[in-house]
Amino acid sequence: xxxxxxxxxxxxxxxxxxxxxxxxxxxxxxxxxxxxxxxxxxxxxxxxxxxxxxxxxxxxxxxxxxxxxxxxxxxxxxxxxxxxxxxxxxxxxxxxxxxxxxxxxxxxxxxx
Amino acid sequence: xxxxxxxxxxxxxxxxxxxxxxxxxxxxxxxxxxxxxxxxxxxxxxxxxxxxxxxxxxxxxxxxxxxxxxxxxxxxxxxxxxxxxxxxxxxxxxxxxxxxxxxxxxxxxxxx
Numbered sequence: 001x002x003x004x005x006x007x008x009x010x011x012x013x014x015x016x017x018x019x020x021x022x023x024x025x026x027x028x029x030x031x032x033x034x035x036x037x038x039x040x041x042x043x044x045x046x047x048x049x050x051x052x053x054x055x056x057x058x059x060x061x062x063x064x065x066x067x068x069x070x071x072x073x074x075x076x077x078x079x080x081x082x083x084x085x086x087x088x089x090x091x092x093x094x095x096x097x098x099x100x101x102x103x104x105x106x107x108x109x110x111x112x
Numbered sequence: 113x114x115x116x117x118x119x120x121x122x123x124x125x126x127x128x129x130x131x132x133x134x135x136x137x138x139x140x141x142x143x144x145x146x147x148x149x150x151x152x153x154x155x156x157x158x159x160x161x162x163x164x165x166x167x168x169x170x171x172x173x174x175x176x177x178x179x180x181x182x183x184x185x186x187x188x189x190x191x192x193x194x195x196x197x198x199x200x201x202x203x204x205x206x207x208x209x210x211x212x213x214x215x216x217x218x219x220x221x222x223x224x
Contacts, residue, residue, distance in 0.1 A: 004201035006198050006204050008190065008196070008199065010195045010197070012194070012195035013195075028197065029222075031224055034146055034222075034224040036171050036222060057141070059140065061123070061173075061220060063175075063195060082124070083122045083123040083176070083218075084122050085120060085121060085122070085123060086118050087118060087119045087140065087141045088118050089118070092117070092118050094118070110141075112141075112143060112146040
């Protein structure tokens with residue numbers, strides 16, 4: 001038998017204690033145009049006036065912690081708690097308004 | 113301005129009370145060969161001796177609840193709790209050994 005092996009892990013393992021200078025990115029799976037990654041935020045935010053404007057769609061799930069996304073043209077920030085997801089189509093300009101630092105904020109992002 | 117709109121929701125919303133006859137599937141996003149869906153299990157398992165043998169890769173995250181996966185050729189089931197993920201390559205034969213029914217077990221699956 002020569003079966004492809006399953007890899008595995010926990011999104012909640014190896015979290016930092018306290019704030020880090022930068023967000024942590026771990027690619028969990030990747031194939032073709034698709035990429036699945038864990039992001040750990042400890043208070044980081046997108047600088048005021050900056051926007052992400054991406055070439056691909058991004059599905060983002062807040063796994064633990066708390067954060068807010070700002071989407072260009074929307075009056076209110078979208079506050080996110082565990083289990084909340086947002087589907088950001090390509091070129092949907094957005095920024096991370098804030099993230100909880102302790103305990104850290106864990107995201108699962110699917111770029112596809 | 114004509115920006116693509118962001119859709120959003122919570123994986124933990126609208127969960128059933130008690131056990132259902134079947135698992136619930138909700139497609140959250142879909143593009144090309146990629147599909148992101150929420151699965152809610154309330155005690156379901158793959159019948160003994162049956163195996164999933166899929167044509168595409170599947171990344172699965174246990175969001176809440178508890179479950180166990182059995183992978184063909186492995187001596188032990190893999191018990192999963194919140195935050196645990198498994199990357200199942202195409203044709204990695206597997207079955208769901210059990211799922212917690214109350215509170216329900218919530219999965220995020222990415223087929224790609």
